[in-house]
Amino acid sequence: MHDPRRYRKFAAGTQPEYLHPAYVSSVKRAPTKPLILLPHTKTETTGPVFGHSLVTAADSDLTAQHSGEPLGERIIVSGRVLDEDGHGVPDSLVEVWQANAAGRYTHKVDQHGAPLDPNFSGCGRVVTDAEGRYRFVSIKPGAYPWGNHHNAWRPQHIHFSLFGAGLLTRLVTQMYFPGDPLLEFDPIYNSTADENARRRLVAKFDWTTTERSHALGYRFDIVLRGREQTPAEK
Amino acid sequence: MSSASQTVGPFFSIGLEHLNRNDLVVPGIAGTVVTIRGQILDGGRQPVPDAQLEIWQADAEGNYSENKCEAAGHSPAKFTGFARIFTDAEGRFAIRTIKPGSVRGIAGAGQAPHIAVFVFMRGLLKPLYTRIYFPGEAANDSDAVLSLVPADRKDTLIASVSEKTDSFEWNVMLQGPHETVFFEW
Numbered sequence: 001m002h003d004p005r006r007y008r009k010f011a012a013g014t015q016p017e018y019l020h021p022a023y024v025s026s027v028k029r030a031p032t033k034p035l036i037l038l039p040h041t042k043t044e045t046t047g048p049v050f051g052h053s054l055v056t057a058a059d060s061d062l063t064a065q066h067s068g069e070p071l072g073e074r075i076i077v078s079g080r081v082l083d084e085d086g087h088g089v090p091d092s093l094v095e096v097w098q099a100n101a102a103g104r105y106t107h108k109v110d111q112h113g114a115p116l117d118p119n120f121s122g123c124g125r126v127v128t129d130a131e132g133r134y135r136f137v138s139i140k141p142g143a144y145p146w147g148n149h150h151n152a153w154r155p156q157h158i159h160f161s162l163f164g165a166g167l168l169t170r171l172v173t174q175m176y177f178p179g180d181p182l183l184e185f186d187p188i189y190n191s192t193a194d195e196n197a198r199r200r201l202v203a204k205f206d207w208t209t210t211e212r213s214h215a216l217g218y219r220f221d222i223v224l225r226g227r228e229q230t231p232a233e234k
Numbered sequence: 235m236s237s238a239s240q241t242v243g244p245f246f247s248i249g250l251e252h253l254n255r256n257d258l259v260v261p262g263i264a265g266t267v268v269t270i271r272g273q274i275l276d277g278g279r280q281p282v283p284d285a286q287l288e289i290w291q292a293d294a295e296g297n298y299s300e301n302k303c304e305a306a307g308h309s310p311a312k313f314t315g316f317a318r319i320f321t322d323a324e325g326r327f328a329i330r331t332i333k334p335g336s337v338r339g340i341a342g343a344g345q346a347p348h349i350a351v352f353v354f355m356r357g358l359l360k361p362l363y364t365r366i367y368f369p370g371e372a373a374n375d376s377d378a379v380l381s382l383v384p385a386d387r388k389d390t391l392i393a394s395v396s397e398k399t400d401s402f403e404w405n406v407m408l409q410g411p412h413e414t415v416f417f418e419w
Contacts, residue, residue, distance in 0.1 A: 003340050007419075011235050016359035023241075025357030028277035032409050035418035036382050038363070041339050042298060043350050044419070048290060048316035051302035084236060097249025107245040109284075123249040159242065159249060167290050168419055170352060170361065174240040191359050192238040201238055225236045 004045040005227040007168045008084060016191035023187040024148050040168065045227075047167040050093040052127045060126040062098075062138040070120035072101025072139030074215035077175070077203065080132045081162060084226030088132025089169075092224070095161040096136060097123040103142030112144050137215065143182055155182035155189060164224040175220045176202045239360035244284055246354070253318045254306045258291075258331040260313050265294025265332035269401045270366065270393060274325045274353070277409030281325025285355040285406075289317050289329060289366075291348075296335030333368065339378050346373035346380065353406060363419040366404050367392045383415050390414045 018030035038044070058065055063074060077096075081089040099105050099122060102114035106121050122141075126134045141156050157174040164170075176183060183189050183202070192198050200223075209217030242250075259267055274282040292298050293313055301312040319327045331349075339345040346367055353362040367374055369392050374380055380388060390412060393402035407414050 008236075014235050015239055018359060018362075020359060023357070023359065025241075026359060027357075028280075029282070029355060029357035029408050031362065031413060031416050032277070033387075033413050033415075035416050038382075038417035038419050039340050039378060041345060041379070042337050043290070043292070043345070043348070043365075046290075046298040048314060049300050049302050054303070054305055095249050095252075097246065105245040105248060107248050110245060121248065125249075125252065159240075159246065161242075161246075161250060167350060167352075168363075170288075171237060171239060172242050172354060172361065173237050188240055188359070191240075194238075197235065197238045200235075201240070223235060223237045 004040055004042060006040045007044070007166070007225050008228055010225075011194075013194035014192065014197040020187065020191040023191055044168045045166045047165065047169070048163060050091065050127060050163065052091070054093065055125050055127055059124050060136050062120065062122065062124045062136065064137070065121055066119040068119040070100065070117050070139050072120075074137070075140050076135065076137055076209050076211065076215045076217045077158065077220055078133070078135035078209050078217070079219050079221040081128050081134060081164070082132055082221060082223050083164070084223060088128070088130070089164045089224055090128055090130045090132055092128040092132065093125065093163045094128060094134045095123075095125045096138075096158050098138065098141040098158040099144055101139050101142050103144030114142065114144065140177070148187060153182050153185075155180040155186050160222065162222060162224060169224040171222070171224055173201060173222065177218070178202055178205055241356060241359050242286065242354045244356045246286060247320060250286060250318065251320070252305050253303065254320060255317045256319050256327075256329050258313065258315070258317050258329070260310060263294075263313055263332055265335070266400060267330065268333050269328060269330045269398070270349075270404055271326070271328045271396065271401065272403060272405045274321055274327070274406040275408065279410065281321075282355055282408070283321055283323045283325055285321040285325070285353060287319045287321075287327055288352040288354070289319070290350040291315050291331065292334040292337045294332055294335045296337045298337070336373060343376070343378060344373060346371050346377035348377075348379075362416045364406070364414055364416050365391055368402070369393060369395055387415050
Protein backbone atom coordinates (compact mmCIF):
# COMPACT_ATOMS: atom_id res chain seq x y z
CA MET A 1 0.00 0.00 0.00
CA HIS A 2 1.14 3.52 -0.80
CA ASP A 3 0.96 6.33 1.69
CA PRO A 4 -1.98 8.68 1.08
CA ARG A 5 -1.22 11.62 -1.18
CA ARG A 6 -0.77 14.80 0.82
CA TYR A 7 -3.18 17.66 0.52
CA ARG A 8 -1.67 20.61 -1.29
CA LYS A 9 -0.07 23.42 0.62
CA PHE A 10 -2.14 26.59 0.64
CA ALA A 11 -0.73 29.19 -1.76
CA ALA A 12 0.96 32.08 0.08
CA GLY A 13 -1.45 34.75 1.27
CA THR A 14 -4.60 32.90 0.25
CA GLN A 15 -5.61 31.95 3.80
CA PRO A 16 -5.75 34.20 6.87
CA GLU A 17 -3.15 33.87 9.61
CA TYR A 18 -4.44 32.91 13.05
CA LEU A 19 -3.25 36.20 14.53
CA HIS A 20 -4.80 39.20 12.81
CA PRO A 21 -4.67 42.03 15.37
CA ALA A 22 -7.23 44.16 13.49
CA TYR A 23 -9.67 41.36 14.37
CA VAL A 24 -9.43 41.89 18.12
CA SER A 25 -10.85 38.49 19.16
CA SER A 26 -7.89 36.76 17.47
CA VAL A 27 -5.38 38.28 19.92
CA LYS A 28 -6.14 36.00 22.88
CA ARG A 29 -7.21 33.00 20.82
CA ALA A 30 -4.50 32.63 18.17
CA PRO A 31 -1.69 30.17 18.96
CA THR A 32 1.59 31.82 19.92
CA LYS A 33 3.93 28.83 19.63
CA PRO A 34 5.08 27.40 16.29
CA LEU A 35 2.64 25.01 14.62
CA ILE A 36 3.96 21.51 13.95
CA LEU A 37 3.82 20.50 10.28
CA LEU A 38 1.70 17.37 10.15
CA PRO A 39 2.21 14.35 7.91
CA HIS A 40 -1.09 13.43 6.27
CA THR A 41 -2.06 9.94 7.39
CA LYS A 42 -5.25 7.96 7.00
CA THR A 43 -6.65 10.00 9.87
CA GLU A 44 -6.40 13.13 7.75
CA THR A 45 -7.37 11.67 4.36
CA THR A 46 -10.54 9.94 5.55
CA GLY A 47 -13.49 11.85 6.97
CA PRO A 48 -17.12 11.76 8.03
CA VAL A 49 -19.80 10.78 5.51
CA PHE A 50 -23.12 12.58 5.20
CA GLY A 51 -26.02 11.18 3.25
CA HIS A 52 -28.77 13.00 1.40
CA SER A 53 -31.21 11.72 4.02
CA LEU A 54 -29.64 14.17 6.47
CA VAL A 55 -31.39 17.10 4.79
CA THR A 56 -34.99 17.88 3.83
CA ALA A 57 -36.36 20.24 1.18
CA ALA A 58 -37.16 22.84 3.86
CA ASP A 59 -33.52 22.81 4.93
CA SER A 60 -32.52 24.45 1.63
CA ASP A 61 -35.34 27.03 1.59
CA LEU A 62 -34.84 29.43 4.48
CA THR A 63 -37.99 31.32 3.41
CA ALA A 64 -40.21 28.25 3.90
CA GLN A 65 -39.42 27.16 7.44
CA HIS A 66 -42.30 29.00 9.14
CA SER A 67 -45.98 29.70 8.60
CA GLY A 68 -45.35 33.06 6.92
CA GLU A 69 -42.74 34.53 4.60
CA PRO A 70 -39.76 36.33 6.11
CA LEU A 71 -39.27 40.02 5.43
CA GLY A 72 -36.49 41.05 3.10
CA GLU A 73 -35.18 40.75 -0.41
CA ARG A 74 -35.62 37.16 -1.59
CA ILE A 75 -32.43 35.63 -3.01
CA ILE A 76 -31.32 32.36 -4.58
CA VAL A 77 -27.74 31.41 -3.77
CA SER A 78 -26.34 28.61 -5.89
CA GLY A 79 -23.03 27.35 -7.14
CA ARG A 80 -20.67 24.45 -7.12
CA VAL A 81 -18.36 22.96 -4.57
CA LEU A 82 -15.15 22.18 -6.46
CA ASP A 83 -11.78 20.71 -5.66
CA GLU A 84 -8.56 22.46 -6.69
CA ASP A 85 -8.54 20.57 -10.00
CA GLY A 86 -11.95 22.00 -10.88
CA HIS A 87 -13.87 18.78 -10.31
CA GLY A 88 -17.23 18.98 -8.57
CA VAL A 89 -17.30 17.56 -5.04
CA PRO A 90 -20.37 15.31 -4.73
CA ASP A 91 -22.17 14.57 -1.45
CA SER A 92 -20.55 17.52 0.31
CA LEU A 93 -22.52 18.74 3.32
CA VAL A 94 -23.03 22.52 3.02
CA GLU A 95 -24.38 24.24 6.14
CA VAL A 96 -25.35 27.93 6.15
CA TRP A 97 -26.42 30.46 8.78
CA GLN A 98 -27.08 34.16 8.54
CA ALA A 99 -28.71 37.25 10.03
CA ASN A 100 -32.23 38.29 9.02
CA ALA A 101 -32.96 41.23 6.72
CA ALA A 102 -32.60 43.63 9.67
CA GLY A 103 -29.17 42.28 10.61
CA ARG A 104 -30.24 40.20 13.63
CA TYR A 105 -29.44 36.53 14.31
CA THR A 106 -31.89 34.21 16.05
CA HIS A 107 -29.20 33.62 18.68
CA LYS A 108 -29.60 34.40 22.37
CA VAL A 109 -26.34 36.32 22.64
CA ASP A 110 -27.08 38.63 19.69
CA GLN A 111 -27.80 41.96 21.40
CA HIS A 112 -28.25 44.08 18.27
CA GLY A 113 -31.35 46.22 18.69
CA ALA A 114 -32.80 45.22 15.32
CA PRO A 115 -36.01 43.17 15.28
CA LEU A 116 -36.22 39.41 15.09
CA ASP A 117 -38.37 38.03 12.29
CA PRO A 118 -40.74 35.29 13.52
CA ASN A 119 -40.68 33.81 10.03
CA PHE A 120 -36.92 33.52 9.71
CA SER A 121 -34.53 31.24 11.58
CA GLY A 122 -31.57 31.89 9.29
CA CYS A 123 -30.07 28.44 8.99
CA GLY A 124 -30.10 25.72 6.37
CA ARG A 125 -28.21 22.83 4.89
CA VAL A 126 -27.93 20.88 1.69
CA VAL A 127 -25.85 18.02 0.33
CA THR A 128 -24.27 18.63 -3.10
CA ASP A 129 -25.40 16.60 -6.11
CA ALA A 130 -23.21 14.36 -8.28
CA GLU A 131 -21.65 17.44 -9.98
CA GLY A 132 -21.06 19.31 -6.73
CA ARG A 133 -23.99 21.71 -7.21
CA TYR A 134 -25.94 23.26 -4.35
CA ARG A 135 -28.80 25.78 -4.12
CA PHE A 136 -30.42 27.73 -1.30
CA VAL A 137 -33.38 30.11 -1.24
CA SER A 138 -33.11 32.79 1.44
CA ILE A 139 -33.37 36.53 2.03
CA LYS A 140 -30.51 38.99 1.80
CA PRO A 141 -29.02 39.35 5.28
CA GLY A 142 -28.65 42.82 6.77
CA ALA A 143 -25.40 44.44 7.88
CA TYR A 144 -25.00 44.70 11.65
CA PRO A 145 -22.81 46.50 14.18
CA TRP A 146 -20.25 44.66 16.31
CA GLY A 147 -17.84 45.61 19.06
CA ASN A 148 -14.51 45.10 17.33
CA HIS A 149 -13.69 48.83 17.06
CA HIS A 150 -15.46 52.18 17.11
CA ASN A 151 -18.54 52.11 14.86
CA ALA A 152 -17.67 48.69 13.44
CA TRP A 153 -20.19 47.08 11.06
CA ARG A 154 -20.03 43.66 9.45
CA PRO A 155 -20.77 43.64 5.72
CA GLN A 156 -23.75 41.55 4.63
CA HIS A 157 -22.68 37.92 4.64
CA ILE A 158 -23.80 34.29 4.84
CA HIS A 159 -21.71 31.78 6.80
CA PHE A 160 -20.85 28.56 4.96
CA SER A 161 -19.52 25.33 6.50
CA LEU A 162 -18.36 22.52 4.22
CA PHE A 163 -17.07 18.97 4.38
CA GLY A 164 -15.39 17.37 1.38
CA ALA A 165 -13.73 14.02 0.81
CA GLY A 166 -11.25 13.80 3.66
CA LEU A 167 -10.90 15.57 6.98
CA LEU A 168 -8.43 18.21 5.80
CA THR A 169 -10.81 19.55 3.16
CA ARG A 170 -12.88 21.01 6.02
CA LEU A 171 -13.74 24.63 5.33
CA VAL A 172 -15.75 27.31 7.11
CA THR A 173 -16.03 30.57 5.20
CA GLN A 174 -18.32 33.51 4.57
CA MET A 175 -20.03 34.64 1.37
CA TYR A 176 -20.22 38.37 0.78
CA PHE A 177 -22.30 40.45 -1.63
CA PRO A 178 -20.97 42.44 -4.60
CA GLY A 179 -20.70 46.20 -4.19
CA ASP A 180 -20.94 46.20 -0.39
CA PRO A 181 -19.28 49.44 0.80
CA LEU A 182 -18.42 47.84 4.16
CA LEU A 183 -16.06 45.24 2.68
CA GLU A 184 -13.03 47.51 2.60
CA PHE A 185 -13.41 48.25 6.32
CA ASP A 186 -14.06 44.71 7.56
CA PRO A 187 -11.10 43.09 9.38
CA ILE A 188 -12.49 39.59 8.90
CA TYR A 189 -12.89 39.94 5.12
CA ASN A 190 -9.49 41.64 4.96
CA SER A 191 -7.73 39.00 7.08
CA THR A 192 -6.73 37.25 3.85
CA ALA A 193 -3.74 39.05 2.33
CA ASP A 194 -4.26 38.02 -1.29
CA GLU A 195 -6.73 40.31 -3.05
CA ASN A 196 -7.89 37.66 -5.52
CA ALA A 197 -8.51 35.23 -2.68
CA ARG A 198 -10.63 37.88 -0.94
CA ARG A 199 -12.62 38.64 -4.08
CA ARG A 200 -13.49 34.98 -4.49
CA LEU A 201 -15.48 35.24 -1.25
CA VAL A 202 -17.77 37.77 -2.94
CA ALA A 203 -20.73 36.18 -4.75
CA LYS A 204 -21.59 37.30 -8.28
CA PHE A 205 -25.01 38.62 -9.20
CA ASP A 206 -26.37 36.12 -11.72
CA TRP A 207 -29.17 36.73 -14.26
CA THR A 208 -29.30 33.05 -15.19
CA THR A 209 -30.52 32.04 -11.74
CA THR A 210 -32.56 35.20 -11.09
CA GLU A 211 -36.24 34.23 -11.20
CA ARG A 212 -38.70 36.65 -12.79
CA SER A 213 -40.97 38.39 -10.27
CA HIS A 214 -39.55 36.21 -7.51
CA ALA A 215 -35.88 36.38 -6.44
CA LEU A 216 -32.43 37.69 -7.32
CA GLY A 217 -29.80 35.08 -8.11
CA TYR A 218 -26.30 35.06 -6.67
CA ARG A 219 -23.63 32.61 -7.72
CA PHE A 220 -20.99 31.45 -5.26
CA ASP A 221 -18.53 28.68 -6.09
CA ILE A 222 -16.43 27.26 -3.27
CA VAL A 223 -13.11 25.47 -3.75
CA LEU A 224 -12.02 22.82 -1.27
CA ARG A 225 -8.44 21.77 -0.83
CA GLY A 226 -7.12 19.17 -3.30
CA ARG A 227 -4.49 16.48 -3.07
CA GLU A 228 -1.01 16.68 -4.47
CA GLN A 229 -0.67 15.10 -7.89
CA THR A 230 0.99 11.75 -8.38
CA PRO A 231 4.12 11.81 -10.57
CA ALA A 232 2.13 10.29 -13.45
CA GLU A 233 -0.38 13.16 -13.34
CA LYS A 234 2.19 15.94 -13.42
CA MET B 235 -6.79 27.62 -5.23
CA SER B 236 -8.77 26.71 -2.15
CA SER B 237 -11.33 29.26 -0.90
CA ALA B 238 -10.21 31.38 2.05
CA SER B 239 -11.26 30.37 5.52
CA GLN B 240 -13.28 32.79 7.66
CA THR B 241 -14.24 32.64 11.32
CA VAL B 242 -17.39 30.84 12.45
CA GLY B 243 -18.18 34.00 14.45
CA PRO B 244 -20.27 34.11 17.62
CA PHE B 245 -23.57 32.77 16.29
CA PHE B 246 -22.58 29.49 14.60
CA SER B 247 -24.68 27.33 16.91
CA ILE B 248 -27.89 28.16 15.03
CA GLY B 249 -26.47 26.66 11.86
CA LEU B 250 -24.39 23.84 13.23
CA GLU B 251 -26.18 22.37 16.24
CA HIS B 252 -28.19 19.93 14.12
CA LEU B 253 -25.16 17.62 14.10
CA ASN B 254 -24.32 17.86 17.80
CA ARG B 255 -23.54 14.59 19.48
CA ASN B 256 -21.59 13.89 22.65
CA ASP B 257 -21.89 10.11 22.57
CA LEU B 258 -20.50 7.92 19.79
CA VAL B 259 -21.20 4.61 21.49
CA VAL B 260 -23.71 2.44 19.61
CA PRO B 261 -25.29 -0.83 20.76
CA GLY B 262 -23.02 -3.83 20.44
CA ILE B 263 -19.91 -1.81 19.59
CA ALA B 264 -16.55 -3.48 20.15
CA GLY B 265 -13.94 -1.77 22.29
CA THR B 266 -13.49 0.04 25.58
CA VAL B 267 -15.96 2.80 26.31
CA VAL B 268 -14.17 5.95 27.46
CA THR B 269 -15.24 9.44 28.45
CA ILE B 270 -13.03 12.42 27.69
CA ARG B 271 -13.71 15.66 29.52
CA GLY B 272 -11.98 18.96 29.13
CA GLN B 273 -12.08 22.72 29.08
CA ILE B 274 -10.94 25.34 26.59
CA LEU B 275 -9.08 28.36 28.00
CA ASP B 276 -7.93 31.46 26.12
CA GLY B 277 -4.75 33.51 26.50
CA GLY B 278 -6.21 35.33 29.50
CA ARG B 279 -6.94 31.94 31.10
CA GLN B 280 -10.61 32.65 30.60
CA PRO B 281 -12.93 29.78 29.61
CA VAL B 282 -14.19 29.83 26.02
CA PRO B 283 -17.96 29.29 26.18
CA ASP B 284 -18.53 29.69 22.44
CA ALA B 285 -16.30 27.01 20.91
CA GLN B 286 -17.07 23.97 18.81
CA LEU B 287 -14.99 20.81 18.64
CA GLU B 288 -15.26 18.28 15.87
CA ILE B 289 -13.67 14.91 16.49
CA TRP B 290 -12.82 12.15 14.04
CA GLN B 291 -11.57 8.77 15.15
CA ALA B 292 -11.15 5.16 14.14
CA ASP B 293 -13.02 2.23 15.67
CA ALA B 294 -11.42 -0.20 18.12
CA GLU B 295 -9.81 -2.10 15.22
CA GLY B 296 -8.22 1.06 13.85
CA ASN B 297 -10.55 1.42 10.88
CA TYR B 298 -12.26 4.63 9.83
CA SER B 299 -15.98 4.30 9.28
CA GLU B 300 -17.88 5.05 6.09
CA ASN B 301 -21.21 4.91 7.90
CA LYS B 302 -23.37 7.97 7.38
CA CYS B 303 -23.67 10.49 10.20
CA GLU B 304 -27.13 11.17 11.58
CA ALA B 305 -28.65 14.43 12.78
CA ALA B 306 -28.76 15.26 16.48
CA GLY B 307 -31.61 13.42 18.17
CA HIS B 308 -31.29 10.40 15.88
CA SER B 309 -29.27 7.50 17.20
CA PRO B 310 -27.11 6.01 14.48
CA ALA B 311 -27.21 2.21 14.30
CA LYS B 312 -23.54 2.05 13.41
CA PHE B 313 -20.40 3.74 14.63
CA THR B 314 -19.48 6.80 12.55
CA GLY B 315 -16.37 8.15 14.30
CA PHE B 316 -17.52 11.78 13.95
CA ALA B 317 -18.90 14.06 16.65
CA ARG B 318 -19.53 17.78 16.92
CA ILE B 319 -19.61 19.21 20.44
CA PHE B 320 -20.10 22.76 21.77
CA THR B 321 -18.46 24.02 24.95
CA ASP B 322 -20.75 25.05 27.80
CA ALA B 323 -20.84 28.33 29.74
CA GLU B 324 -17.63 27.32 31.57
CA GLY B 325 -15.85 26.33 28.38
CA ARG B 326 -16.22 22.64 29.23
CA PHE B 327 -17.00 19.71 26.97
CA ALA B 328 -17.35 15.94 27.29
CA ILE B 329 -17.47 13.11 24.79
CA ARG B 330 -18.33 9.45 25.39
CA THR B 331 -16.83 7.17 22.82
CA ILE B 332 -14.71 4.07 22.41
CA LYS B 333 -10.96 4.06 22.56
CA PRO B 334 -9.71 3.93 18.97
CA GLY B 335 -7.35 1.21 17.81
CA SER B 336 -4.03 1.74 16.08
CA VAL B 337 -4.36 3.32 12.64
CA ARG B 338 -1.92 2.75 9.81
CA GLY B 339 0.57 5.60 9.54
CA ILE B 340 3.27 6.65 7.13
CA ALA B 341 5.31 3.88 5.45
CA GLY B 342 3.23 1.17 7.08
CA ALA B 343 4.10 2.00 10.67
CA GLY B 344 1.22 1.85 13.12
CA GLN B 345 0.12 5.05 14.82
CA ALA B 346 -0.62 5.22 18.52
CA PRO B 347 -4.36 5.40 19.29
CA HIS B 348 -5.50 8.98 18.78
CA ILE B 349 -8.50 11.18 18.08
CA ALA B 350 -8.29 14.06 15.59
CA VAL B 351 -9.79 17.35 16.78
CA PHE B 352 -10.74 20.53 14.95
CA VAL B 353 -11.47 23.54 17.18
CA PHE B 354 -13.66 26.38 15.91
CA MET B 355 -14.57 29.63 17.64
CA ARG B 356 -15.05 33.36 17.25
CA GLY B 357 -11.54 34.82 17.01
CA LEU B 358 -10.18 31.89 15.02
CA LEU B 359 -10.03 32.80 11.34
CA LYS B 360 -9.35 29.15 10.56
CA PRO B 361 -9.85 26.07 12.73
CA LEU B 362 -7.11 24.71 14.96
CA TYR B 363 -6.12 21.10 14.36
CA THR B 364 -4.80 18.89 17.12
CA ARG B 365 -4.90 15.30 18.37
CA ILE B 366 -5.80 13.53 21.60
CA TYR B 367 -3.52 10.62 22.56
CA PHE B 368 -3.98 8.23 25.48
CA PRO B 369 -1.65 7.90 28.49
CA GLY B 370 0.50 4.84 29.10
CA GLU B 371 0.48 3.61 25.51
CA ALA B 372 3.75 1.98 24.50
CA ALA B 373 3.05 3.08 20.91
CA ASN B 374 3.19 6.74 21.94
CA ASP B 375 7.00 6.50 22.02
CA SER B 376 7.23 5.48 18.36
CA ASP B 377 4.30 7.47 16.97
CA ALA B 378 5.47 9.43 13.92
CA VAL B 379 3.32 12.47 14.68
CA LEU B 380 4.11 12.65 18.40
CA SER B 381 7.80 12.30 17.50
CA LEU B 382 7.62 15.67 15.72
CA VAL B 383 6.52 17.41 18.91
CA PRO B 384 9.16 18.88 21.27
CA ALA B 385 9.48 16.67 24.35
CA ASP B 386 8.36 19.38 26.76
CA ARG B 387 5.11 19.93 24.84
CA LYS B 388 4.02 16.33 24.21
CA ASP B 389 1.96 16.17 27.37
CA THR B 390 -0.45 18.74 25.91
CA LEU B 391 -1.56 16.08 23.42
CA ILE B 392 -1.82 13.18 25.87
CA ALA B 393 -4.98 12.97 27.95
CA SER B 394 -4.54 12.38 31.65
CA VAL B 395 -6.27 9.66 33.62
CA SER B 396 -9.18 11.02 35.58
CA GLU B 397 -10.33 9.68 38.96
CA LYS B 398 -13.13 7.73 37.34
CA THR B 399 -12.48 4.47 35.51
CA ASP B 400 -12.04 4.81 31.76
CA SER B 401 -12.34 8.55 32.09
CA PHE B 402 -9.77 10.98 30.76
CA GLU B 403 -9.11 14.69 30.93
CA TRP B 404 -7.77 16.66 28.00
CA ASN B 405 -7.79 20.44 27.91
CA VAL B 406 -7.21 22.97 25.16
CA MET B 407 -4.95 25.85 26.15
CA LEU B 408 -5.02 28.36 23.32
CA GLN B 409 -1.98 30.27 24.64
CA GLY B 410 0.37 30.41 27.62
CA PRO B 411 3.18 28.23 28.98
CA HIS B 412 1.10 25.06 28.55
CA GLU B 413 -0.24 26.03 25.13
CA THR B 414 -1.67 22.97 23.39
CA VAL B 415 0.30 21.75 20.39
CA PHE B 416 -1.56 22.66 17.20
CA PHE B 417 -0.62 21.34 13.81
CA GLU B 418 -0.10 23.11 10.51
CA TRP B 419 -2.51 21.01 8.50
